[in-house]
Amino acid sequence: MSYQILTIDNLQSYIFSIPQIKEYLGDGDITISEIGDGNLNFVYIVTNTTNQKSLIVKQAVPYLRIAGEGFPLSKDRMNYEIRALQFYSQIVPNLVPKIYYADEEMSLVVMQNLSEHIIMRKGLIDRVIYPDFAEHISTFLARTLFFSSSLYLNSSDKRALIDRFNSNRELCKLTEDFVFTFAYMQNDTNDINPDLISEAEEFFSQNDFKKNLLKLKYIFMTQTDALLHGDLHTGSIMLNQKETYVIDPEFAFVGPFGFDIGALIANLINSYISHFYRSQDREYQQWILDTIQEIYAKFESKFLNLWSQYSNSALLTEGFISQKELDEFKSEFMQNIFRQSVGFAGAKIARRVFGIAGVEDIRAIEDKTKRKEAEMMALEIGKRLILNYENINSVDELFELL
Amino acid sequence: MSYQILTIDNLQSYIFSIPQIKEYLGDGDITISEIGDGNLNFVYIVTNTTNQKSLIVKQAVPYLRIAGEGFPLSKDRMNYEIRALQFYSQIVPNLVPKIYYADEEMSLVVMQNLSEHIIMRKGLIDRVIYPDFAEHISTFLARTLFFSSSLYLNSSDKRALIDRFNSNRELCKLTEDFVFTFAYMQNDTNDINPDLISEAEEFFSQNDFKKNLLKLKYIFMTQTDALLHGDLHTGSIMLNQKETYVIDPEFAFVGPFGFDIGALIANLINSYISHFYRSQDREYQQWILDTIQEIYAKFESKFLNLWSQYSNSALLTEGFISQKELDEFKSEFMQNIFRQSVGFAGAKIARRVFGIAGVEDIRAIEDKTKRKEAEMMALEIGKRLILNYENINSVDELFELL
Numbered sequence: 001m002s003y004q005i006l007t008i009d010n011l012q013s014y015i016f017s018i019p020q021i022k023e024y025l026g027d028g029d030i031t032i033s034e035i036g037d038g039n040l041n042f043v044y045i046v047t048n049t050t051n052q053k054s055l056i057v058k059q060a061v062p063y064l065r066i067a068g069e070g071f072p073l074s075k076d077r078m079n080y081e082i083r084a085l086q087f088y089s090q091i092v093p094n095l096v097p098k099i100y101y102a103d104e105e106m107s108l109v110v111m112q113n114l115s116e117h118i119i120m121r122k123g124l125i126d127r128v129i130y131p132d133f134a135e136h137i138s139t140f141l142a143r144t145l146f147f148s149s150s151l152y153l154n155s156s157d158k159r160a161l162i163d164r165f166n167s168n169r170e171l172c173k174l175t176e177d178f179v180f181t182f183a184y185m186q187n188d189t190n191d192i193n194p195d196l197i198s199e200a201e202e203f204f205s206q207n208d209f210k211k212n213l214l215k216l217k218y219i220f221m222t223q224t225d226a227l228l229h230g231d232l233h234t235g236s237i238m239l240n241q242k243e244t245y246v247i248d249p250e251f252a253f254v255g256p257f258g259f260d261i262g263a264l265i266a267n268l269i270n271s272y273i274s275h276f277y278r279s280q281d282r283e284y285q286q287w288i289l290d291t292i293q294e295i296y297a298k299f300e301s302k303f304l305n306l307w308s309q310y311s312n313s314a315l316l317t318e319g320f321i322s323q324k325e326l327d328e329f330k331s332e333f334m335q336n337i338f339r340q341s342v343g344f345a346g347a348k349i350a351r352r353v354f355g356i357a358g359v360e361d362i363r364a365i366e367d368k369t370k371r372k373e374a375e376m377m378a379l380e381i382g383k384r385l386i387l388n389y390e391n392i393n394s395v396d397e398l399f400e401l402l
Numbered sequence: 403m404s405y406q407i408l409t410i411d412n413l414q415s416y417i418f419s420i421p422q423i424k425e426y427l428g429d430g431d432i433t434i435s436e437i438g439d440g441n442l443n444f445v446y447i448v449t450n451t452t453n454q455k456s457l458i459v460k461q462a463v464p465y466l467r468i469a470g471e472g473f474p475l476s477k478d479r480m481n482y483e484i485r486a487l488q489f490y491s492q493i494v495p496n497l498v499p500k501i502y503y504a505d506e507e508m509s510l511v512v513m514q515n516l517s518e519h520i521i522m523r524k525g526l527i528d529r530v531i532y533p534d535f536a537e538h539i540s541t542f543l544a545r546t547l548f549f550s551s552s553l554y555l556n557s558s559d560k561r562a563l564i565d566r567f568n569s570n571r572e573l574c575k576l577t578e579d580f581v582f583t584f585a586y587m588q589n590d591t592n593d594i595n596p597d598l599i600s601e602a603e604e605f606f607s608q609n610d611f612k613k614n615l616l617k618l619k620y621i622f623m624t625q626t627d628a629l630l631h632g633d634l635h636t637g638s639i640m641l642n643q644k645e646t647y648v649i650d651p652e653f654a655f656v657g658p659f660g661f662d663i664g665a666l667i668a669n670l671i672n673s674y675i676s677h678f679y680r681s682q683d684r685e686y687q688q689w690i691l692d693t694i695q696e697i698y699a700k701f702e703s704k705f706l707n708l709w710s711q712y713s714n715s716a717l718l719t720e721g722f723i724s725q726k727e728l729d730e731f732k733s734e735f736m737q738n739i740f741r742q743s744v745g746f747a748g749a750k751i752a753r754r755v756f757g758i759a760g761v762e763d764i765r766a767i768e769d770k771t772k773r774k775e776a777e778m779m780a781l782e783i784g785k786r787l788i789l790n791y792e793n794i795n796s797v798d799e800l801f802e803l804l
Binding site for chain 2: 150155156158159160162163166167169170172173176181182184185186207208210211214215217218221222223224225314315316317319320321322324325326328329332
């Protein structure tokens, strides 16, 4: 149907007009409530209180939800979220919510309600250990990146994939501005801790790392390696001890391999930093570092294992190159992915300090002095990663910079 | 109008149904002749013998013209040629033929007849010196690459540009196969000089340079720097002593900066090699080397000059970085363009030896021994450029490899 904004009042009649949703929910008393924590979209939980079946309805509106109608943002962003979820449901069906219904015209998706899972950022703040997280997320990274790359797809299918995501212009631009640019200079969109005004000025005047930041931004804008989630922070992950789900891929586009990996590492490092000031729980901090180590090692081995199974792709033609030279090529290729991941992680960490979107892990530290120290540490670590990313060869070398 | 294949019989009534063409040609006796030298398309010259006005009609058919209907190739390729010519006519109006009419539905373009110009490859074989060529083609390269890049366009316009060319899949695939793959391995499409059968086998078994060739192929497939002509060899240039025109951009797509530059350098080096065996004209060979030197120096200075005029783009935001760091960034950026150009030049030279599409400069050498020696020299030089491209810093260092 043509686009109309749904509200609590007309949502029920709309979703019950969709046969598979009517069938899924079944007969009974229906309650609908809005989840208020989305920045961009309206999200509702619909529950049949008679049989306890429930689902999520997410709809994009033609403006930024938290900012209101004065901040227009194309609702087409939902198209990319739907398309990414459809790709993920083929490639990593157990690591994304089930999609019950999607309608690009309506900028709407109806999906599984993850009622037994919490947002990972909150779990990390509460020092919850997730023993299987590294295993799950490394599978997510390896499979989604490999199967959308020129190492698996043929040339024509790769360009078709780019076609489906290339127009996600507004959200790519948000990343270009807010991750790579504005948080490093005087800009009205920044949200600077009043206790760090002079530190911010000093930071903005530093230029030694900005050359590398420009390189990373250029790679982000022009390197079409694979389909990215585009915003893979710990707020885009819902999990419990047994299951992990990646949500909210509205920033999806075809970009550099290292960006999702870097985003994830960055958010784990932010949590690591926060616990120097939140909990002083060294054991939990060590679990975070071990998790980063395990994620990367497992990502690399799973990615290479998939690659070894396909000898024909857009890039490779069987018989073209000897195994020895191919292995060398792969080894340099993976090293490059790692280095870029470190660089992107640095940008993702540093931009959280003065930029528009801080992270709760650090910004919500109540003690002002501790918050300030945590922010200065994040800034310093982010900068080091950006400065050194081209020369880092292993997770151990990355940890030396922390 | 909807697509129909034009022939000598129905061409006249078709083009006279287009008001601006009817007006351009005027009244008089019309003759139409087919130019038989296109590989892909049908090309006709239409002349009014009364007033001597003439024009070119070029139409794509849904197959490869030289191979016939048994080799299907989407006629949509003409869309990309039309779009590239339209971009060029804005950015370098004096360096491309004037477009009188274009119709994507009909896969057809009507354009200026360059009757006073010859294909550059023929001029080079005949040892013609073109004193202004380096000046013209460096302007073409600098302006077309800069104005279609993220150094000039904003983020959204850059993605819109990619949209317009991303579906040129078949022709990109031809380059991936024939420039980067098949000419370096046993493949049915190869066209191997019977005198070089054992040398070809020996060459195909070498692997030392293939790792770099894969890197270059990967860059070609995934780096979206700027709008490329995509096939900028000396057969795609028509010129005389005063004017230079670039034609046939049907391979146009958004790809790496170095590819057009590399293609041009490769074809000049092929001519340089051929004259060791064709003319032994050392003075002409020196003119070729001087021309390469001048093209690159002028390209770089014009490109940097354009860049200095725009401080806001998809990449740059005024006030983000100091001039000193920005200059360092630009310097590394240009060095990277040069290195990739050298690598692409190597691939373009070497693939001409055993691959499907040889160059007349070398393949048409009549003396069998000389042809063989020229081919072996091209192979060796191509390989050296591929092997060393990441460490070459200047045109002088490139010449040391010749």
